[in-house]
Structures are given as C-alpha cells and as structure tokens.
Amino acid sequence: MTSAALNIAVLYPELLNLYGDRGNARALERRCAARAIEVVVTAVEIGDDWSPQSADIILAGGGQDREQRRVQADLQRRGNALHDYVDDDGVVLAVCGGFQLFGNHYRGWDGEIMEGIGVFDAVAAHPGPSIPRCVGNVVALWEGETVVGFENHGGRTYLNDGQEPLADVVSGFGNNGGDGLEGARVANAFGTYLHGAVLPKNPHLADRLLRLALARRDGSDAPELAPIDDRRARRAHAAALHTALHSGPSTDLPPAGSRRASGESRFGPRFA
Amino acid sequence: MLTGKMVRWAMRSLGSGGTALPGLVVERLHPDAARQLASRLGDTALVTGTNGKTTTAAMLASILRADGRDPVIHNRSGSNLLRGVTAALVDAASPLGLPPARVPAVLEADEAALHSIAQAAPPTVAVFTNLMRDQLDRYGEIESIARRWTETLAHIPPDAALALNVDDPLVASLELGWAGRVVRFGIEDDAVPAAPDGEISDAVWDPTTQDDFQYSRRYFAQLGRWHTRSGRSRPTPGVFAEQISSNEGGMSFRLSVPAGQADVALSADGLYSVYNAIAAAAGAVALGISIDPIVRGLEAYEAAFGRQEDLSIDGRRVRLLLGKNPSGMNQALRTLQRPGMRHHLLVLLNDGIADGTDVSWIWDVDWESQAPYCRSLTVGGRRAADMALRLEYAGLPAPSGPPQVDVGRALRQAFDAVQPDEQLIILPTYTAMLDVRQRLGRMGATKLWDAAA
Numbered sequence: 201m202t203s204a205a206l207n208i209a210v211l212y213p214e215l216l217n218l219y220g221d222r223g224n225a226r227a228l229e230r231r232c233a234a235r236a237i238e239v240v241v242t243a244v245e246i247g248d249d250w251s252p253q254s255a256d257i258i259l260a261g262g263g264q265d266r267e268q269r270r271v272q273a274d275l276q277r278r279g280n281a282l283h284d285y286v287d288d289d290g291v292v293l294a295v296c297g298g299f300q301l302f303g304n305h306y307r308g309w310d311g312e313i314m315e316g317i318g319v320f321d322a323v324a325a326h327p328g329p330s331i332p333r334c335v336g337n338v339v340a341l342w343e344g345e346t347v348v349g350f351e352n353h354g355g356r357t358y359l360n361d362g363q364e365p366l367a368d369v370v371s372g373f374g375n376n377g378g379d380g381l382e383g384a385r386v387a388n389a390f391g392t393y394l395h396g397a398v399l400p401k402n403p404h405l406a407d408r409l410l411r412l413a414l415a416r417r418d419g420s421d422a423p424e425l426a427p428i429d430d431r432r433a434r435r436a437h438a439a440a441l442h443t444a445l446h447s448g449p450s451t452d453l454p455p456a457g458s459r460r461a462s463g464e465s466r467f468g469p470r471f472a
Numbered sequence: 473m474l475t476g477k478m479v480r481w482a483m484r485s486l487g488s489g490g491t492a493l494p495g496l497v498v499e500r501l502h503p504d505a506a507r508q509l510a511s512r513l514g515d516t517a518l519v520t521g522t523n524g525k526t527t528t529a530a531m532l533a534s535i536l537r538a539d540g541r542d543p544v545i546h547n548r549s550g551s552n553l554l555r556g557v558t559a560a561l562v563d564a565a566s567p568l569g570l571p572p573a574r575v576p577a578v579l580e581a582d583e584a585a586l587h588s589i590a591q592a593a594p595p596t597v598a599v600f601t602n603l604m605r606d607q608l609d610r611y612g613e614i615e616s617i618a619r620r621w622t623e624t625l626a627h628i629p630p631d632a633a634l635a636l637n638v639d640d641p642l643v644a645s646l647e648l649g650w651a652g653r654v655v656r657f658g659i660e661d662d663a664v665p666a667a668p669d670g671e672i673s674d675a676v677w678d679p680t681t682q683d684d685f686q687y688s689r690r691y692f693a694q695l696g697r698w699h700t701r702s703g704r705s706r707p708t709p710g711v712f713a714e715q716i717s718s719n720e721g722g723m724s725f726r727l728s729v730p731a732g733q734a735d736v737a738l739s740a741d742g743l744y745s746v747y748n749a750i751a752a753a754a755g756a757v758a759l760g761i762s763i764d765p766i767v768r769g770l771e772a773y774e775a776a777f778g779r780q781e782d783l784s785i786d787g788r789r790v791r792l793l794l795g796k797n798p799s800g801m802n803q804a805l806r807t808l809q810r811p812g813m814r815h816h817l818l819v820l821l822n823d824g825i826a827d828g829t830d831v832s833w834i835w836d837v838d839w840e841s842q843a844p845y846c847r848s849l850t851v852g853g854r855r856a857a858d859m860a861l862r863l864e865y866a867g868l869p870a871p872s873g874p875p876q877v878d879v880g881r882a883l884r885q886a887f888d889a890v891q892p893d894e895q896l897i898i899l900p901t902y903t904a905m906l907d908v909r910q911r912l913g914r915m916g917a918t919k920l921w922d923a924a925a
C-alpha cells in the first residue's frame with residue numbers, strides 16, 4: 201500500500217450541480233474518513249490546468265441543458281485524456297447530464313447537438329419541450345442488488361449494440377422509459393441517471409468505486425474495505441426503496457415547468 | 473360567486489382550515505371567475521419569486537394597511553396558485569357575489585402560476601424577489617421559469633411597474649424585456665459578510681453575453697454586487713438597505729427610497745428578511761406610498777405562517793423556520809449561527825408534492841456549517857432516513873433517537889431533550905410545517921393561529 205491520498209476530482213461543480221450530486225463526493229469522503237483513508241477532493245472548472253492522470257475517481261453531476269452546453273467544449277478538450285484514463289481502468293461516476301456528456305452525443309430540446317466524449321457508446325436525445333420529463337424515484341437491480349435514486353431528465357439515452365447497461369430498471373424510467381435499462385458501464389466508468397444523491401444511499405455502490413480505485417492505485421486486487429457503521433445509509437436506502445415502490449413513476453406530476461399545463465393542476469395547492 | 477361563498481361557509485362549519493378549495497370549486501364552475509372578480513380591484517400588487525414571496529406579500533399588505541388602505545385583499549398562507557387568488561377574491565366579494573370594487577390587493581403568485589394570475593388580475597406592480605432552484609421535479613429547470621417570466625411580461629399592462637431585485641442577476645435581467653417603469657431594489661452594505669465558498673449559486677454565468685458573473689461581494693446564493701467582463705453590471709437600486717445589523721429581536725437597517733431615508737427595526741431575522749422588506753418597500757414605492765407608512769408597515773409585520781414563527785408551549789419556546797430549497801434553508805440556518813449559540817434542532821423532511829418529491833436538494837444545503845451550533849438533534853418526516861444520513865455526513869451530533877417517519881413521534885422525541893425555558897428550533901419542509909403546526913396547536917401551543925386563514 202502506498203500512503204498517497206486518494207484523489208477525487210469533481211468535474212465542473214459550479215455548473216453541473218443542480219440536483220444534489222455533490223453528495224457523491226461527500227459520501228466517498230466520509231466513507232474513507234471512517235476507514236482512515238486520506239482523501240483529496242479537487243474541483244475542476246472550465247479552463248483549469250488538470251490532468252485525469254492525477255485522479256483516482258472522477259465524478260460528474262447533472263446540470264441544466266445550457267450548463268451542459270457551456271462545459272461541452274472544455275470536456276471535448278479533455279476527451280482523449282479521459283479516454284486514456286478509462287482505458288487504464290480509471291474510476292468514473294457520471295450522473296445525468298454528466299452521463300450524457302460522457303456518451304456519444306446529446307441532442308438538446310432545441311434540436312442542437314452537443315458532442316460527447318464517447319466513453320459510453322450511447323446517444324441521448326431530448327424529445328422536445330412539450331414531452332414530459334422522466335421524473336421520479338427509481339429502483340434498479342445492479343449485480344443482483346438494488347440501487348435507488350431519483351431521476352429527473354428530459355433527454356432519453358439509448359445504448360448502442362454492445363454497450364452494457366449499468367443496471368436493470370425495477371421501477372421508474374431509467375435511460376429512456378422503454379428498454380428497461382439504467383445507465384451504462386465501460387471498464388470502471390459508471391454512467392447513471394440517478395440522483396439522490398446516489399452514493400450516500402447506495403453504500404455498496406460507493407464502496408465498489410472505492411475498492412476499484414484503491415486496487416488501481418495500489419496495483420493490487422480489489423481490497424476488502426474495513427466494515428463501517430452503515431445503519432443510516434442502509435436505512436436511507438430502505439426508505440428510498442419503500443418510497444419508489446409505493447409511489448411509482450410520476451409522469452403525472454404537475455408539469456409546472458412544461459408548456460403543457462399552466463401550473464394549475466388537480467393536485468393540491470402549490471405553496472410558497 | 474355565491475358558490476364560493478357557500479363552499480367557504482361549509483368548510484368553516486366543518487372546521488377545515490383549507491384556504492384554496494373554494495377557489496378550486498369556483499374555478500371549475502366558472503373558469504373566468506378570477507378575472508371577473510378582479511375586474512374592479514384597486515391597486516394590485518403581484519409578488520412572485522422562489523424565496524420570500526409569502527413574507528414579502530405579508531409585509532406589503534401591512535404597509536398598505538399602515539397607509540390607511542383597509543381592507544386589503546391578500547391570499548395568505550402561501551395559497552398561491554390561481555385558485556388561491558380566486559379564493560381570496562371570493563372571500564372579499566359582497567354577500568351577493570359582486571366583485572370587490574376599488575379594494576387594493578396583494579397577491580402572492582407561485583412562480584409557475586404567475587402567467588395565469590397576471591392575466592386574471594392585471595397588476596399595478598409586479599414584485600420579483602429572486603429565482604433559485606426549487607422543486608425541480610415540478611418546475612423543471614430554472615431556465616424554464618426564467619423563460620416563462622419573460623413571456624409573462626408581454627401580458628402585464630404597459631403602465632404597470634416592475635419591482636426588481638437587482639442583486640439577483642436573473643431577476644435584474646427581466647428589465648431587458650420590459651419597456652415600462654421599473655423600481656429597483658437591493659442591498660448597499662459592504663459590511664454584510666460574504667457567502668461561504670462553495671455555497672450553492674443558481675447563476676454562474678450570463679446567458680446573454682456568455683460571460684461569468686463576477687462579484688465584488690456575494691451575499692448568498694447568486695445575490696450580490698455582480699458584473700460581467702463585457703460590461704453588464706448590477707443596476708443601481710432606488711430602494712435599498714444599508715447599515716444592516718442583526719440583533720436579538722431581528723434586523724435593523726437604514727432604508728432609502730427615492731423620496732427619503734429612515735431607520736427600520738424588523739422583527740424578522742436574517743439577511744433574507746431584509747430582502748423581503750426592501751422588496752415590499754419597492755412594491756410600495758411603485759404604488760406611490762411614502763416612507764412613513766412603509767416603515768410603520770414593515771415594523772408592524774409579524775411572522776407569517778411557519779416562517780420564523782415563535783410559539784410557546786409548557787414554558788418551552790418553539791421557533792418554526794420553513795426551509796424548502798437549498799438557498800432558503802441556508803438562510804434559515806444562518807439565523808441560528810451566532811457565537812455561543814447551541815440549539816435543539818428538529819429537522820423534518822417530507823417528500824410530498826408541495827415539498828418536492830425529490831429530496832436530493834438536502835445535499836446542496838450547507839448543513840456542515842450548523843454542526844458547531846447544535847446541542848441536540850431529532851430527525852423526522854417521511855424521508856427522515858435521508859435527512860439522518862445527510863446530517864451524519866455533515867458532522868452534526870448523533871440524533872437523540874431513530875429517524876421518526878411520524879411527525880408526532882418526532883416532536884415528542886425532540887421535546888424530550890428540551891428543558892423548560894429552552895427553545896426548540898423546528899426546520900420543516902412545507903407539508904411537514906403544516907403537520908407540525910397543527911400538532912403543536914393541539915398540544916396547546918399559544919400565539920399559533922394569528923396568521924392562519
């Protein structure tokens with residue numbers, strides 16, 4: 201074992217931060233702290249001098265379409281280096297907008313194409329501003345275990361032949377609401393639509409990322425991580441599972457932000 | 473209109489506190505009801521924005537009363553969809569259902585319902601407080617609300633005024649699409665502490681110029697003195713607060729309006745309350761009200777429904793601090809963070825429609841900053857388990873017991889840690905606030921129903 205800190209890089213936290221995805225870095229930090237594993241978290245913004253080679257885990261979150269467009273050129277510039285990193289078994293968790301940008305391309309609601317960096321062989325398309333977003337609690341099966349989260353995306357992702365999904369949808373929309381697939385995985389790069397944030401309430405997924413990162417850093421097999429007190433994380437997982445399975449997908453949420461309705465709906469009064 | 477009156481009477485008889493149902497019934501039976509009911513109103517102020525609209529509207533109504541305009545039609549309790557406005561108008565109609573004539577109205581409008589409300593009740597002034605992330609599962613992204621607001625401006629009478637928070641670049645930008653009168657408000661005080669690094673902001677860059685917003689001082693969220701490299705900058709406000717200080721009872725500041733200056737002592741706490749006060753003052757200025765009634769109205773304001781509302785129960789004090797999105801909750805927490813303070817906290821997280829069904833937002837709240845100011849902690853509500861994990865990761869002390877889905881159990885658990893003469897701080901989401909407030913009432917809490925409709 202080397203004593204170097206585990207380096208977590210968060211891509212564009214000022215712009216891709218709309219849905220609480222900063223919780224992912226927090227969960228990794230706290231789970232390392234509980235095991236006396238030193239962690240350094242680096243924020244990478246547009247134009248920053250940063251190389252993926254310095255990272256052990258790269259996180260990217262979700263943002264609005266216009267913020268995705270804003271980071272796109274900078275991400276393209278880093279595309280080759282990020283491919284090398286993934287080819288070298290580097291660990292990535294890309295969520296929602298981040299997932300789309302790590303795919304081949306994303307066609308936004310206005311029809312404009314945003315080129316991705318093609319880590320995942322997947323394309324995303326927004327069906328247009330009048331089509332409801334995929335919104336709601338999600339349960340998916342990942343390697344025989346449940347993962348839970350909340351999705352809120354206009355774009356639909358379709359995996360090309362040969363691209364492995366991350367998980368199978370049990371409840372919710374997942375990539376596109378049609379093929380029952382959620383996310384994508386290439387080597388140690390994970391793409392998903394799940395917010396929540398996803399890692400805090402899926403401690404098994406968080407620990408998998410840590411084990412993969414530690415194994416790569418130390419050139420060893422994936423190490424066993426010391427057990428930690430996970431009661432709260434498991435409880436949050438169970439609560440999210442319960443909510444998802446009892447509320448179901450929520451296409452019929454009052455579409456206040458869409459052009460379909462005025463914001464007045466059959467649901468209870470909207471409060472300040 | 474008699475329909476609404478009858479529904480209202482029936483509900484009152486049944487002891488229901490519902491505020492919008494009569495409006496909903498009338499809206500269904502007479503789709504044009506709100507427009508007809510609003511057709512003879514006097515001055516009409518609409519108040520919209522993500523945070524502060526209930527308090528701002530209540531402050532503005534208080535100012536109108538201080539100006540001798542009584543009654544004032546006002547949709548209280550945050551019932552801010554078209555049906556809530558309709559219900560308030562039904563309430564004000566004559567017993568035979570004739571529209572209220574020449575009565576002023578202060579109408580709080582949900583940011584997504586502004587369009588329909590502005591068409592039903594054309595405003596004399598429209599007050600915009602701020603635009604921040606909130607209930608993204610319902611509203612969609614912030615950009616889509618901004619787009620809808622801009623579209624709504626075309627339907628506001630051209631002789632109306634806009635009252636705009638110039639410290640919020642998203643709100644200040646509305647001026648670009650408006651040819652009419654504007655009353656600008658903001659904070660002019662270099663002594664206000666800057667927002668902590670990393671605190672969430674919802675406007676990092678300017679879509680009109682592609683430049684980043686830069687700040688000589690950022691107060692919280694995206695509010696502050698902003699400019700861009702290409703030369704856009706925060707417009708100078710005509711209504712502003714300076715010499716802001718925080719004290720035991722609330723906030724003091726010097727208020728400037730185009731026609732004078734005066735000191736104001738607010739009973740509400742926190743910088744966000746100052747923003748609400750200057751938003752209300754700007755609305756009043758647009759209606760031609762002079763500074764004396766503005767100050768009297770602001771100082772007479774008492775906390776609205778769960779927003780810094782203080783109650784007393786068996787010698788213990790309770791403060792309700794509604795928090796429903798990252799910036800609102802961050803601001804509520806700031807009021808608890810003074811040297812030496814350590815609070816008993818009850819944090820209640822629900823995931824109902826009115827709360828937002830997505831609880832991810834709790835990860836964007838700076839709970840970490842609250843850790844040194846917490847004496848005891850109880851966590852409750854339907855998503856208490858998520859909140860317990862969030863607060864563990866934020867470094868708060870271990871909760872006094874397990875997360876309690878049931879708000880009544882959470883309340884009892886929290887009170888177990890609170891001695892007589894001590895205060896319990898309750899930080900609820902919207903539906904949890906309604907729930908806990910009702911339970912406190914049944915437990916005999918006093919000074920509870922003043923603000924209820």
